[in-house]
Amino acid sequence: MGRFLLKRLVNYLVLVVVATTLAYIVASLALNPRSAYEGRNPPPPAAVVDQQLTAYGVNDKDPLLGRYADWIGGVLLHGDFGKTVTGGDINDQLGSRAMVSLRLLVLGSIIGAVVGVLAGVVSAIKKYQVTDRLITVYAFFFIATPVFFTAVLLKYGALSVNQAAGSTVLYYTGYETPNLQAGFFGHLADQIGHLILPTLSIALGQIAFFSRYQRNAMLDVMNSDFLRTAEAKGLTRRRALYKHGLRTALIPMATLLAYSFGTLAVGATFTEKIFGWHGMGEWLVDSITSNDINVVATVTLFTAVFILISGFLADVIYAVLDPRVRV
Amino acid sequence: MTYPADPLVIADDAAISDDPGEKPPSAVVVRGRGSLVFRRFRKNKPALVALVVLVLLFIAAFIGPFVYKAVTGWTYSDQDYSAFLSPPTGSHWFGTSQIGQDVFAQTMRGLQKSLIIGLLVALISTGLAAVVGACAGYFGGWVDRALMWGVDLLLVIPSFLIVAIISPAFQDAGWIVLVFLIAVFAWMITARIIRGMTLSLKEREFVLAARYSGVSPAGIIFRHLIPNMSSLLIIDATIAVASAIIAETGLSYFGFGVQPPDVSLGNLIASGTRSAFTFPWLFMFSGGLLVATTLAVSVIGDALRDALDPASSRAGSTK
C-alpha cells in the first residue's frame, strides 16, 4: 500500500510543479501588466512604470526565467507570494481568500460525493421504478447544466423566494452579513445561511455526476458472481447486496473522487464570482482581466495543492477499500 | 456463468444449419447489426424526444434567423432605438436588450456559434484521440511512452486557465482559434480510453490473424482496430459535443471566449445575469436553450451507448 500511495504522491507533486510553472510562463507571456498603468491620465513616465513593474517582479523587460526563479524562491523559502500588479502584498489576501474558497470546496465535494453515492445506490436498486427515473432525470439535467447557470438560477430563485416571503430568507451575496452583531452561534447561523446557495450550486452538479457513475457501478456489481455466492451461503438478497455488493461498488468511486476535484475547482470559480464571494476563484478571474501575473501563479499553485491533498486522500480511501492494490 | 437473460446467447448457434442443403431449423430471422442498433435506439423514448429537440434546435439556429428577418425584419446586429428593454412581443419574440438589440436574433446567433463550436471540437478531439490512442496502444514501446507522456502533460495543465489567458490574445483571428484551443485540451481522456481498448483488442485473435497474414500496421489500425472501436468513438464524440458547448459558454461568460460584438450563449447569459431579476427574458432564453441543447445531446449519447453496447452498463469504458 505504501508503494502505491508513494507513486501517487510523486504523481501529484509533478502536477503541482508543472501546473504552476506553466501558469506563470503563459501568464507572463500573454498578460500585459503595463496596461494597468497605461490607462491612467496623465500617463506616468515610462521609467517610473518600469521601476515599479520590476519591483513587483512583473516587468516584461526583465528575463522571464529570472523573474520565475525569484518568485518561486520567494514562495519556497519565505512563503512570500510576491506583489500584485498594483503593489499590494499577495500574502495579505491569501489567507482569508483561501479560507473562503476552502469552505466552499470542502463542503461541496463532501456533500456531492456522499449524497451522490447514496442517490446512485438507491437508483440502481430501484432500477426503472419511479425513484430511479426521478433521480435519472435530475442527474441528466444537472450534468447538462453548467455550474454558472445553476448558480444564476439559484440566485434568481432566491430573490423570488425572498420577495414572496417579504424578508431575506436566502442569502445570495457574500459569505457573511457585514457588521453583524451577534454571538458565536449567531455568526455561525449567519455564515451557514450564506453558504447554502453557493454550496448547492456546486453540490447539485457533483451529486448528479456521482449518482450516474455509482448507479452503473452498482448495476455491474448486482450482476456479479460473488453476490450469488454470498446468497448461496445463506445471506438474504438484501444483506448480500449491502454487505458484499456495496463495498465492492464503492471502489471505482474513489478514483472518480480524485478526478472530480479538477472540475470542482473550476466550478467553484464560477460560483464565487456569481455570489460575490471573495475567494481564490474570484481572485483568479479578476487577475486575468487585470493582468496580474503573480496572482495567477499563486492561485494556480493553491489549486494544484488542493487537488494534490484531496486527490491523495481519495487514493488513501481507494487503498482502504480495495485490497487488491495493497499487495 | 450468467443467467441467460439475453436469448441471443442461446440462439447464436441456430441461425444457419450445418448442412447447406437443408433449411434453417427455426424461423430465426437474422438481422444485420445496423438495424439492431436502430431498433434499440427507437425503443428509447426520451432519446427520440431528444433527437427531435436537437433537430429543431438546429433548424431554429440556422434557418430561424432568415425566417425571423422575413417576419420581423430584425437581425442580431441591429438596434431598435424605439424599444429598449422591451419584454417579448410580436415584433421582438424574445424582447430587446438595454441598447435595443433583438434578443431572439442574438440568441439564435449565439446558438449557431455554440452548435458549430461544439461539433467541430468534438470532431477534432475525437479524431485526434482515436489516432493517438490507437497508435500508442498498437505500437507500444517508446511510441506509447512518448505519446502518453504528452497526454499526461496536457492533462496536468490547468486548461481553463490557459485557454482563458490565451484566447483573448487571439481574438482578432476569430472564434476558430477558440475551437482549436478547446479541442487541444479535450482529447486526452478519450485517448487514454482508446489506448486501453486498443491494448485489449490488440491481443484479440482476429488482429493476430491479420498480423500473421501479412497485413501492415496501418492496415490493422484502420481496417480492424478503429472500426471495432467505433461504438466507443461515436458515444464519445456525442458527449464531447456537450462538454465543448459547456466549456465554450463558460469561457465566454467570463469574457475569455467569444468576445463582443460577436455573440455567444455564454456572453449573452453574462450580460443578461446582471439584470436577470427585473428583465428575465434577457438571460432565460439563452440559458434555457443552452440547457436544452446540452441535455438533448447527453440523452442521445446515453441512448447510443445503450443501443451500441447493451452489455455495458458503465458510463465510461474501463481499462
Next chain:
Amino acid sequence: MSHSLTSSPTAPLLSVSDLTVVFPGGEEGAVPAVRGVSYDLAPGEVLGIVGESGSGKSVSSLAIMGLLPRNARITGSVRLQGEELLGRSDSQLAKVRGNKIAMVFQDPLSALTPVYTVGDQIAETIRIHQGLAAGPATARAVELLDSVGIPNATQRAKAFPHEFSGGMRQRVMIAMAIANDPDVLIADEPTTALDVTIQAQVLDLLETARQMTNAATVMITHDLGVVAGIADRVVVMYAGKAVERGAVGPVYADPRMPYTIGLLGSVPRLDRPGQALTPIKGSPPNVSSLPPGCPFSSRCPVVLPVCREIEPELIPTASGSAAACHRAQEIEHGLIDGVPVFPVPEIPQARAVQVRTERPAVLEVRDLTKRFDITKGAVMRRKIGSVRAVDGVSFDIREGEALGLVGESGSGKTTTIMQVLSLESPSEGSITVHGQDVGGLGRKQRKELRRDIQVVFQDPMSSLDPRLPVGDIIDEPLRAFGVEAQQRRARVSELLQLVGLTPEHANRYPADFSGGQRQRIGIARALALEPKLLVLDEPVSALDVSIQAGVLNLLEELKVRLGLAYLFVAHDLSVVRHIADRVAVMYLGRLVEVGASDDVFDRPSHPYTQALLSAVPIPDPVAERQRERILVRGDLPDPANLPSGCRFRSRCPLFVTLDPGRQQKCIDVDPALEEHVPGLQAACHWAQERVVVPS
C-alpha cells in the same frame, strides 16, 4: 443435523418434480430455460447432470437454491426432506442455503468477493447458520481450510481471493460449502476452468468432502468422463428437458436416446484412439423458439415424422434407464436393426508414409528460450530478474506430421507457438521454417515466409473480425500478398467448400454462424495461402462437445488430403491423441517427454506425463472407477523461484517414493531429455514406463 429422524430410509432427500423456469422479456420473447425436469436424490448419492450450453442444467440448480433473478417464473415442486422449497420467501430460503443445501460454482475468481479475506468469507457462513461469535467462527474457518488442503491455513485465512491460484480458490469454495455440514452439495461445473491435474485434485477433494459430510451430491458438467468417474446416476439434459435418466452403468453402456448416443460417440476418448468420431450435425437449439415435437428432431439421424409432431416423454427402457425418444425400444447398443444410429464417417487414411526421418522438416526448433523480464520501480523501471517462460525447447516437425504440444497453464506451450508464429529471433536458440532460419530475416523475407505457416485460433468468437463479411475475412491473406480480385473470389469459394460450407456464405457476417462454423471459417482463412504448416491453438476447446467432433474430423481429413503438417496446442489430451502423430509434453518451460503418440499414451515414462494421463477422465464408468489415480501434489512453483535440480520434484509423485540417495540426484541434477525407454525421450532420472490409460 444431517438426517431427519422421521425420514424413512427410502424417501428421497431431494425431490424435484416437473420443474420449469421461464425468463420473461428479452429481445426475442420469453425464454423457457427449463421445461419440466424431475429427479430424485437419495442421501449420500451422487447425481450427474450432463448437458451442453443452453440445456438448462445450471438454471435448474439455481432454481432449487432460489438464486435466479426475481423476474424468473418458476413452477413445479422441489422438496427437501419432504418440505417444499419453491414459493418460499427469500429470507426463509436463506436459512436453507449454505446450511442444508450448499453450492460450489464454476469460476472461483469471480465467485469470491474481492474485498473480504477468505477466512472472513468462510466464517460468515458459519456465523449465520451456527450462531458462533467471530473468534470461534474464524478458528473453525481455519480448520476447514486446513482440511481442504490449503497449506499454512492460519496465515492464508487472512489473504484475499486474488492471492490464490485457481485450484486453491476452488478449495476455498469447497471449504465454504461444507462448513455447515450440508445434506445436499451442488457443484456447477466446478472444474471446467481448471487444468486437468488440478481438476483431479479437486474431484478427489469433492469425494473426500462427500465422505466427511455424507452429503448427496449433484455434479453438473458437460464432461462425460467426470460423470463416469463419480456419479451413481446420471440425467442427460437437452433443450431444457431431461432426455435420458438412469444409473450410470446402463446409460453409458447402452444409451437409448439418440442424443446420448451421439454425445458419447462424438467425444474423443483417451483409451480408444482409433475410433472415428461421430459428430452430431447442427447445433443446440434456441429454446425461445422451439419447433413442435422433439427438440432433437432436426439433428437426429433416425428421425420419424411422429418425432416432429409429438414431444416424447421419459419412458423406461429395457436397459434400465428412462429415455425420451419415440424409437427408444428399437435402439440397442447404438444400433437399430443392426445399422448404427450415427453413421461413422469415412476419414481417408493416410497413404503409406515414409519413415519420418526421411521426410523434409517443415519446422525445426532448437534450444528455444523466451525470457520475460521482471521490472520494478514507478518512474524508472529497473530489471530485477527474468522468468524463462520457455527454457530450452527443441523439436521438429516433418512434412505431413501432426505434433501435439501438451501442457497445463504455466507450461509455456502457448508462448512457444506464439514465438514460432512471430517468426522473430528468440532470446536464445533458433527457429527454422522450411529450411530458413528466422533470425536474420528481412521484413520482406519474413512476409514471404508467412505463406508457409498459418494459424487457427482457439476462440471462434474473437478470431474473426465481427465487422467484416466472411468472404473478406478469408481473402485478407490473399489480398495482403497481392493476389488479384478474380483469383481471390475463386479461391474463397474453393476454400469454403473445402471446409464444408457453401460459396454463398461469403456474404454473411460472422455473427450469423455457429461456433463450429466459425471455426471452419478460421480454418479456411488459414489455408488460403496454401501453407505447409498449420499452427493450431486449442482449436476445439471453445466448442460444444457435440460440435468438436465435426471440426476434428475436418482437420483429420485436411491433413491427409493436403499433406499438411500441424503444430497444435491443446490441454484436452483426448483431442491430442485423436489427431497427433507425435506428442511433446511440456512443464514449466521444458519438454519432459517426447515420442510417438501411441507410445506416449500407452506407456508414458515420465511421472508428470503419467499423472497427467491418469487425471484425464474417460467416459466409461467401469474403466474409470477401476483406474489407479496418480495425483500431483500442490500447486505450480513460482516461476521466478524454481526448485533446484529437477523442477518437477516439488510435486512429483515418484519423488516421494524414492530412497534418499536417488532423491538427492533429483535435487542436484537437472535432467535432460534422454531415451530411457525405447521410442520415448523423457527428462527424468528414474523414468520407467507405466500403463495409465486402460486400453
